[in-house]
Amino acid sequence: MDDEINGIFSDEYFMKEALKEAQKACDKDEVPVGAVIVWNNQVIARAHNLTETLNDVTAHAEMQAFTAAAGACGGKYLSDCTLYVTLEPCVMCAGAAYWTQIGRIVYGADDEKKGYMLLRSKSILHPGTVVTKGVLRDECSKMLTDFFAKKRKIKNYIKKQKH
Numbered sequence: 001m002d003d004e005i006n007g008i009f010s011d012e013y014f015m016k017e018a019l020k021e022a023q024k025a026c027d028k029d030e031v032p033v034g035a036v037i038v039w040n041n042q043v044i045a046r047a048h049n050l051t052e053t054l055n056d057v058t059a060h061a062e063m064q065a066f067t068a069a070a071g072a073c074g075g076k077y078l079s080d081c082t083l084y085v086t087l088e089p090c091v092m093c094a095g096a097a098y099w100t101q102i103g104r105i106v107y108g109a110d111d112e113k114k115g116y117m118l119l120r121s122k123s124i125l126h127p128g129t130v131v132t133k134g135v136l137r138d139e140c141s142k143m144l145t146d147f148f149a150k151k152r153k154i155k156n157y158i159k160k161q162k163h
Contacts, residue, residue: 009041011084011106011132011135012135012136014036014038014043014082014084014106015084015086015106015108015135015136015140016136017036017043017046017084018034018035018036018084018085018086018108019034019086019108019136019139019140019143020034021034021035021036021046021047021048021061021086022034022048022061022086022140022143023143024048025048025049025050025061026143026147028048028050028052028053029052030048030049030050030051030052030053031049031051031144031147032048032049032086032143032144032147033048033049033060033061033085033086033087033144034046034047034048034049034061034085034086035047035048035061035062035064035065035083035084035085035086036065036083036084037065037066037068037069037078037081037082037083037084037102038081038082038084039069039072039073039078039080039081039082040080044068044069044072044073044081045065045066045068045069045072046065046068047061047062047063047064047065047068048061048064049061050064058092060090060092060093061085061086062083062085062089062093062096062097063092063093063096065083065085066078066083066096066097066100066102069081069100070100076099076100077100077101078100078101078102078103079101079102079103079128080103081102081103081104082102082103082104082105082106083097083102083104083105083106084106084107084135085105085106085107085108086107086108086109086136086140086143086144087107087108087109087111087115087140087144088107088109088110088111088115088116088117088133089105089107089111089115089116090111090114090115090116091114091116091124093116094116094124094125095124097125097126097129098124098125098126098129100126101126101128101129102126102129103128103129103130104129104130104131104132105125105129105130105131105132106131106132106133106135107131107132107133107134107135107140108133108134108135108136108137108139108140108141109137109140109141109144110133110134110137
């Protein structure tokens with residue numbers, strides 16, 4: 001198995017799991033962002049965006065994953081865990097990551113409009129959090145690009161129908 005190295009699954013393996021969650025969001029007409037949280041080489045939480053489904057602007061994939069992981073671990077701190085998420089966390093999710101003291105964040109696509117890196121500072125994250133970016137960037141970006149292209153196409157079609 002290419003994704004497994006000496007019994008340890010790779011970042012690509014877990015990002016593919018996050019992409020499966022992103023597809024679930026897309027299937028619900030949610031912005032396709034998915035997340036998994038891994039502890040001791042095991043996925044302990046899976047989540048995807050639910051902002052439309054729950055009518056809740058805070059129901060981002062990461063927020064859902066943090067809640068599920070805290071339940072699985074029996075505690076609110078996730079310092080021994082890794083968050084894999086298909087899109088760079090926003091400022092809200094980065095702030096929540098700070099409070100969980102997540103040990104590591106691995107993300108795929110950059111979010112140049114709303115990502116936490118807009119602050120140009122790592123200070124929003126816990127000092128112990130290590131960040132790896134760009135894992136399966138192309139696959140993560142394509143899912144988002146395709147989703148929004150479809151939305152624009154539908155919007156333009158409706159606009160034409162009204163005229």
